Amino acid sequence: MTSLSLEEKLGQLFVVGFDGKKVPKEMKQFITDYHIGGIILFARNIGTPEEVLALTTELQQIAYEANQAYPLLICVDQENGIVRRIGEGTTILPGAMATAATGDVRNAFELGVICGEELKALGINWNLAPVLDVNNNRDNPVIGVRSFGEKPEQVAAFGKETMKGLQKAGMVTTLKHFPGHGDTNVDSHLGMPQIEHSLERLEQIELLPFKECIQAGADTVMSAHIHFPALEPNEEIPATLSKNVITGLLREKLGFNGVVTTDCLEMDAIAKTVGTEQGAVAAIKAGIDVVMISHRLEKQKGAMDEIKKALANGEIREAQIDAAYDRIIELKKKYTSWEQLDLASEQSVSKIVGSKEHEEKALNVYQKSVTLEKGEAQLPLQKEQKRLVIEPQNTILTKAEDKQYAHSALGLAIREYATNADVISLPISLEQLVQAVAPYEQVIIGLVSASIDEAQVKVVQTLIDLGKSVIVVAMRSPYDINALPNEIDVYLNTYELSYPALSTAAAILFGELEPVGKAPVTVKKAFI
Template sequence: MKNTDIRIYILYVLFFFVASCSTTKKNEPKVKLTQIPTVVDEYLVDNSLDTDTIQEPIALFTERKKWVDSIYSNMTFDERLGQLFMVAAYSNKDKAHENAIEKLVVESKVGGLIFFQGGPVRQAKLINRFQARAKTPLFIGNDAEWGLSMRLDSTYAYPYNMTLGAVQDMKLIEKMGVQIGRQSKRLGIQFNFGPVLDINTNPNNPIIGFRSFGEDKYNVATRAIALLKGMQHQGIFATGKHFPGHGDTEVDSHKGLPTITFSKERLDVMEFYPYKQMFKEGLSSVMVAHLNVPSLESRSNYPSSISYNVVTSVLKKELGFKGLIFTDALNMKAASNYLKPGEIDLEAFLAGNDILLFPENVPLAIQTLTKAYQDSLVSEKRLAYSVKKILKYKYIAGLNKFKPIVIDNLVSDLNETKNDALQYELYESALTVLKNEETILPIKELQNEKIAYVKIGDATNSSFISTLKKYTEVTEVSDSNLDSLQLKLNKFTKVIVGYHTSNTPFKNYKFSNSELAKLDFLAKNNKVIVAAFANPYSLLTVKDFSGIEGLIVSYQNSTIAQEVTAELIFGAIAAKGKLPVTLTTDFNTNAGLPTEKLNVLGFTAAENVGMNPLILSKIESVAQKAINGKMTPGMQILVARKGKVIYQKSFGSLTYEKGSKVSNNDLYDVASLTKIVSTLPNVMLQYDQQKVNMETTLGAMLPIFKNSNKGNISFKELLSHYARLQPWMPFYKATVDKNGSPLEKYYKKTADAQFSTKVADSLFLRNDYHDTIIKLIAQSSLLAQKKYKYSDFTFIILKEYLEKTTGKKLDELSTENFFKPLGANNTMYNPLQRVAKDRIAPTEIDTYFRQQTIQGYVHDMGAAMEGGVGGHAGIFSNSLDVAKIMQLYLQKGNYGNKQYFSEKTFNDFNTCYFCEEGNRRGVGFDKPQLGDKGPTCGCASMTSFGHTGFTGTMAWADPETEIVYVFLSNRTFPADGTNKLSRENIREDIQEIIYNAIEK
């Protein structure tokens, strides 16, 4: 035996002798002598304080050691003991609680606070208050497993660990760790009590479950390491928990003592694996759980948190962990049922823990530890070991130079837009497809589908259903009687079933018996796609999956989870996730099917496509300027980039009256945007099919023009507004009297066989007047000089051509060829046939022709005289549907992986053939200005294209920046008057903001 060992052995003999001879004084706490080690504590005599995973230059090490030694040497014994305690604090309690915590800080000299429920501003103020009163700066800890919102209101909630278990891109999880770390640091926190390293192999685990990364040790380790790297990169200490492993339990340790029956060999191979990997990566701290682990602790029902064998022999010695060790909360029943306050604190410290978390009675605990010290149960070396380690970490955290938390902008700083940007990426990566029979996902060929949605569960589903409806018409169907429900569903080709449960981790997520019966019934009688917005374990109760064609695990019922699930169903994103737990022999760990990504518009945050959201937010002030200046009552504005909608907002009201706020689902008369939304794509089909070419003459297209002064106008000249056509003609004026009232010769108030062209409410035009309009155009004179001159005649003529050539009406053509297959179900002529009037923005109070408020009828008089279906006007739509058309163009004729017309056709139409002659127009498209004035901000590329409309509309796309911009308004209401919207460059100023927001 070495001399050092002999000396220590003699000390232990003397210690036993003194202890056996001593008597307990009256009123002193009685100590159970259960933790006296029988072997030398090497961890007390080695240099572990200076050889842990913290890497630093020698100069910094020397400075740190000097600070630690100085603080420690100047502490009283009571102050040293106080450092061992981290007490629970709340920012949502009363003054009595706050004063009680302050008393512990001042009188008991506690070393830290773990904050629970409350709010960030209230918590920050309390931290500043308590830090100001602390002689030695306090550690501040927080449970932020999925962000600060785990405990605090007004903060951000990231996905739960089980959701992250499905994510395959570790860089995303590391980024989440960075953001949690940054937010924690902003709130003056040093310790995040996460990540959870428990391997959840028990589906009935009542307290871990969602908090685990899953049941595969490798998946748990890799994701925990990613979070660790992110958090500690921001200077926040990560805490692995709950050692030795809380995954296979069926008892909540808050309420009782769970038992882990695994052998030590199994624990070493499985439960310890993530810890070993985390130690290699520099894990700062470990939290020890309250568990009964017979293979590690021979004493029956002895909590692991107070077991010397678990904390010291296994965690410190065998696994070599040198960081800080926390107990789990000592008020939990698994611990507090075993020993009383004071006794449990001493046992935990003797076991080898450094910090005693959530003690129930700090003064009593200090008194108990003091007595143990006096009785030599606790040595100076043991106390110095933990206290100096605590001080070392305080120095590393920068608490030697503590600065108060800045309260200003705290909430906004904690809720940056980049949070949503990452949230989209995480959920997009997590969504897991388990079944995809007959490639039901994604849904294609929308023109052949009739889709219903049925909800199961009692939680919100608003984001899911609203996003589904952005892709095509989806009908919500419900009925408490299953047979009646099925009668309603019989007419649908597919049924999307959403299972929506509470988004809180500890609430019941399982299907009820009636819900299981409903799901089974729906699956047997319909083609169904099921999306489970719940813990994947919820699917364990589903006995038969055979009738389900598509099965998606969405993990949580959050807003963004619902949104991206709808995107996956329609192909805007592909499935990437892998199941983190085993459900059946078919759906085991790491199961997950890939799905096809279609080039349809999706939705994300601006940062994810290289745009600055703070700059984009300036759009609001321009929009408000237009509303305040009575330039328009309201508007819809949409921005998309790289195939993702990043900004879609509505402003103002449908009229200047209150109570009619504009929503994104409302419809606007898009006026001349009709030309590129409806007429032009159909003309491009004709060109694509070689029925016309750029040199085809108007006379060849339509016989009525063959012998007219317009017979030799080429197709290219016609669509480039370079054909000397008159700008427009007020066709209606010949049909009204001098007071602007409709003449009986042309109109009737009720429809009949000859008067069935509906112009407005109770106003029907003679059916033969269409021929008159075409004749008037054919007979009209040409402009004297050949130059660029915008004309409505072009697209009135093209409508006539399309209808004569195809034998179908333009509205029918557009719906069949484009609107239905694109899922542009909010784009239509004559919307009152399908849409409630209060969803449509009025365009004018007409006192010169129709003598009524124009709402749901086209504003353009010529298009009105065509029964609302004009080639140049008549379309009603919303910003999203217009964006789909523009994205189709941007993708050169392809949308949803369907080629509508060739890339060559698009390129031919997007060419400016007469730019050298001063005509900026493409073939059917408007193009950026050649001089100072024009339709854009001047910042769009020359390859960009679009159109503007008389009612205050604009749609523009830029292939170089991949931007789509849509602006819809009803600036003509209540009277068109002066176009202040155009004069003030509102649309152009917004476009300039969009381009300024581009970062990469």
């Protein structure tokens, strides 16, 4: 073992977050005094690419001056699609379900490489992706299009290639959310979901992608704040805090020897049950290596203090800290060094981040992803026809998303091809809607998860009742078609609000592109 003190080793087990585009004085002191080994960034920390690089450089300088043996692990949730932290000036990349809709795993690999190259150029060395949850529950409020689909083999294949692409670019990767968050109808940011499947069923579906990606060389695995009765008899203990799940299943049965991290311990499934600080103790006892506390400094310090108390009273053995520390250092040795960091900081961000080559490759994938579920005979639309575009209300649906990326530009995309299109946005009253659509025979409407929003469905029904030709662009949930009246003329899935996806949808509507995407989930509705 190393001659480091227990406190120096313990600090490496923490990933913490903070507000702002510069390191607050208190966080600088915390990293230095507590030997913190990992940082998580959110959109609150992100500005221009140059600002991001300045922030990550500042963070590493703090660790270097504190004599840490290896650079910080700086992580981010860059799943792409609806969950992305890095935006301005970077390449917009398709998310998981859009990528899977292309049917070609080579796209997953290439997007992984692009994502990894851009993150690394910004000084970020750890991506909390790919998502390996099998989305076999259409009512899932938090996964949905973050998943590669409903078939475990498909999720495994696309997840594995995404992982390999990120790794090729020098990025630490994370398989999440173990042992599977796909078949839930509760968001673990807001409560503790429960999945009641038998172990046999879990092995056939939920666990299959994790097994395959672990065998393919996974770096880290993130636990889910979900209770699995087949794995853990105590209904108050989610997977994150369960020794049966983390040590018994993940370590011993699946043979994973890499780093295991919690999801954020400030999520309600932990914070409002056992509590963030005691959750950190329970996680370490369960076999977790990395404790992630993303927001409040008092919670971060409190968790550190509680772990120290548990060590002092014998509740946690020092050997557990040593084992976790060794796994984390092995990961750092593989992916980081102060020498490589110096070289990376000299790279020109402008040559890599948001490059023309990356944008062209990403657009090529988007153009293969958009899915036409109904209305082939109605296309192409006539560019000269006077029509109205109705954009959905800008919104986020889960706490995993960022507000600044939840905006629609469907009208702008349609106007690329039909310059005389008029545009309005929801929400509007029924009276205003009737008045607004009166001059038009055709309406193109963008929907964001209308399957769980009766107000959007009511707007579509009103348009049908008024005798309008209705073209639907489902800009998130592919399941919206099942909530809509049969009389809609055209239905397209883009799987996300990203502008390249909307531009592709517009190109398909006006005959500039052929629709070739195939939904990776069952969305079929029998139209009469």
